[in-house]
Amino acid sequence: MARAVRFDEYGDRDVLYVEDVEVPRPAAGEVVVRVEAAGINPGEAAVRQGAMREMFPATFPSGQGSDLAGVVSAVGDGVTRFAAGDEVLGWSVRRSSQAEYAAVPVSQLIAKPPGLGWEVAGSLYVVGCTAYAAVRAVGAGKGDTVVVSAAAGGVGSVVTQLLRTRGVTVVGIASPSNHGWLAEHGAVPVAYGDGLAERLKAAAPQGIDAFIDLFGPQYLRLAVDLGVPRDRIETIISFAEAAELGTRAEGSVDASDTGVLAEMAALAASGDIEIPIAATYPLDRVRDAYAELEQRHTRGKIVLLP
Incomplete structure (x- = not known):
């Protein structure tokens, strides 16, 4: 079992909770990532509040989060780009990154540059x-x-x-x-x-x-x-x-492409672009993390560290 952020209805951040769920198994073309860092974003708050239900309807119980970085723990059939133990970063379209483990298609992942810290890597995609x-x-x-x-x-x-x-x-x-x-x-x-x-x-x-x-x-x-x-x-x-x-x-x-993400990761790893980290929170303080985000006065990213 592993912990994951969930919500069962649209609402303010008080609908968020963390529960134990089964560790996902990778389907063909997927890997399971042990998440080291997952950034949070205003768009995720809007989805959870129901403000974007026509464009991005939620199916309850819903997970949350798209940004992630971590270590591959299992690979599905047909996967040759990554192996267990590889460090990766990317995104989930299943609202599943704010968790200890996430299953992700390899088409949404890149190798993490060695010089890129977890907090930055896990908050880079959006x-x-x-x-x-x-x-x-x-x-x-x-x-x-x-x-x-x-x-x-x-x-x-x-x-x-x-x-x-x-x-x-x-x-x-x-x-x-x-x-x-x-x-x-x-x-x-x-x-x-x-x-x-x-x-x-x-x-x-x-x-x-x-x-x-x-x-x-x-x-x-x-x-x-x-x-x-x-x-x-x-x-x-x-x-x-x-x-x-x-x-x-x-x-x-419009720019959800591994080539774009790799270019941005290289700029961040080289220091040409700094990704400020405003704050980090453990998974069980996800409500506090969104409370800080919703003040809209932070400089840089707020990151969950599962």
Whole structure:
């Protein structure tokens, strides 16, 4: 038996519990991973709350989590890419990563680079692939000036750094407490709140080429008002507004590819991109982990360590 996070109905984080379940057995083309680290994400909270039930309906009892990293403990028929004892990272589409063991198709796993720590490896998929998709969506390249909202958050911190590796000038919207981190990573920090449009214009006197929203719909409308071309405005969260305004809305699903994940893992392992770890929690404190996440003021990732 092994422990796993479960919920039996939609609701707040108090519906979460940890119970003993049978260790999964790998089907053909799968491996079982002994999970060393599993990141948590706002999208998982939205699924559990029922906010995304039309797109991602839950079947109860439901597990939770997509990010994971760990050690292969068993392999299914036909698996040749991995063997027991291999260190891997990747994702689950079954909401099963927040557990001690998870069965995962080999098509959703890569080998963990030796220099990559477990906490980073186990929280890389969602932020890494989402950041990659967002940067790709706006066609950001050398010489561009790109505004990023929530620039020091879990996805934002990766977007900011990925843009910088591509020679982009980043104007990062964040609370003053995160301005030092943004400046240290080559971004121009700007505080949110009243007067933001004027501060953005002052920070980007030559104009804004693209805008990546990681927080909410008000930023899409702000980008339009600032004259940013709509095909270079991207959101990972405000889908209805993006459809209304004709802007872009791409996320991790659009870049869920082992090649993309391997590229992001290599950047993290080399130190070209830092994945800040805001906090770690044991599995039985999963509610506390989501309580911290839902404050929406953490810098970097919150990770469960089963």
